[in-house]
Amino acid sequence: PPFNPQILAGKGSLFLTRPASAHYIADPVERAELANELFSHVAEGRIKVDISKRYELADAVQAHRDLEARKIVGSAIFTL
Numbered sequence: 001p002p003f004n005p006q007i008l009a010g011k012g013s014l015f016l017t018r019p020a021s022a023h024y025i026a027d028p029v030e031r032a033e034l035a036n037e038l039f040s041h042v043a044e045g046r047i048k049v050d051i052s053k054r055y056e057l058a059d060a061v062q063a064h065r066d067l068e069a070r071k072i073v074g075s076a077i078f079t080l
Contacts, residue, residue, distance in 0.1 A: 049075065050074050050075060051074070051075050051076070051077055052072060052073055052074035052075060052076060053066070053072050053074075053075075053076040053077075054076070054077055054078075054079050055076065055077070055078050055079070056078070056079055057078045057079070057080055060078065063076060063078070
């Protein structure tokens with residue numbers, strides 16, 4: 001549930017952070033190998049990527065509006 005991070009400061013916590021994948025895979029060679037493995041699984045159909053909405057690049061403004069209005073659920077892509 002939501003909470004006020006200032007509560008942590010008041011209780012003596014020094015910082016609040018959210019790790020990203022770069023924190024776990026700092027080595028560029030390892031990151032490239034893992035990315036290639038992931039995309040291989042996608043290409044071979046073992047991992048499914050659901051695309052809920054496609055936009056022409058010319059419709060980028062509308063895509064942004066839809067995103068802001070929460071009309072997009074899941075992944076949206078631009079087609080060229």
